[in-house]
Amino acid sequence: MGEKKLPYTEKGVLVNSGEFSGLDSETAKRKITEKLEQLGLGRKKVTYRLRDWNISRQRYWGTPIPVVYCQKCGIVPVPENRLPVKLPLEVEFTGKGNPLATNEDFVKTTCPKCGLPAKRETDTMDTFFDSSWYFLRYTDPKNESKPFDEEKANYWMPVDIYIGGIEHAVLHLLYARFFQKFLRDLGLTRYDEPFERLITQGMVLKKWVSIRKLLESLGLNGDSTVGELLEKLRERGYLKE
Numbered sequence: 590m591g592e593k594k595l596p597y598t599e600k601g602v603l604v605n606s607g608e609f610s611g612l613d614s615e616t617a618k619r620k621i622t623e624k625l626e627q628l629g630l631g632r633k634k635v636t637y638r639l640r641d642w643n644i645s646r647q648r649y650w651g652t653p654i655p656v657v658y659c660q661k662c663g664i665v666p667v668p669e670n671r672l673p674v675k676l677p678l679e680v681e682f683t684g685k686g687n688p689l690a691t692n693e694d695f696v697k698t699t700c701p702k703c704g705l706p707a708k709r710e711t712d713t714m715d716t717f718f719d720s721s722w723y724f725l726r727y728t729d730p731k732n733e734s735k736p737f738d739e740e741k742a743n744y745w746m747p748v749d750i751y752i753g754g755i756e757h758a759v760l761h762l763l764y765a766r767f768f769q770k771f772l773r774d775l776g777l778t779r780y781d782e783p784f785e786r787l788i789t790q791g792m793v794l795k796k797w798v799s800i801r802k803l804l805e806s807l808g809l810n811g812d813s814t815v816g817e818l819l820e821k822l823r824e825r826g827y828l829k830e
């Protein structure tokens with residue numbers, strides 16, 4: 590009954606839109622934004638949104654989540670003076686489940702609040718949690734009292750060039766930027782962005798050529814001279830005089 594009355598929400602051509610009628614929706618978006626800017630009623634802005642991020646997983650390799658479970662107090666964060674919670678070294682990898690969960694020395698602890706027996710959280714944080722700020726630790730790797738010294742970090746940061754695969758563009762880069770902005774808001778760094786430039790490996794790899802395979806395809810080998818190589822390339826029409 591009312592279905593026909595619902596507004597059209599897909600891309601298309603604008604109708605009954607005054608001076609914007611007849612424009613396709615992409616062009617119209619731009620023109621309407623320009624108009625709003627002219628009228629001083631709004632402006633164009635790019636925004637990013639970080640999706641909810643589940644950082645825990647059931648693996649040994651990762652940063653322990655500093656939380657214990659007490660029968661009396663419930664979930665209790667490990668206080669700062671008891672950090673860091675370190676991964677145990679005596680661990681049995683059976684290929685089944687999380688090896689931390691079966692490690693009694695790690696699991697059994699006492700509650701920091703009441704001192705009664707408690708159980709440690711056995712999930713660990715995913716590795717993005719470390720990779721989102723490790724470059725800051727590189728600026729002060731031997732600091733025993735805090736993650737890094739603010740002055741040292743401000744001296745070395747931001748990173749000049751970030752080299753990585755394009756798959757990092759929507760995950761690691763956003764997480765690292767989120768961490769950077771969070772640390773900046775805490776007053777721990779002055780920089781707004783962690784990386785100055787981005788080079789994705791994919792761009793380089795596309796141009797990559799295996800020299801050995803190239804030589805083989807030309808009937809040459811590692812002992813061939815550059816002259817022989819040029820000769821063959823010329824024969825095949827790969828080189829123009």
Ligand SMILES: [Zn+2]
Pocket residue numbers: 659660661662663665700701702703704705
């Ligand atoms: Zn307790």
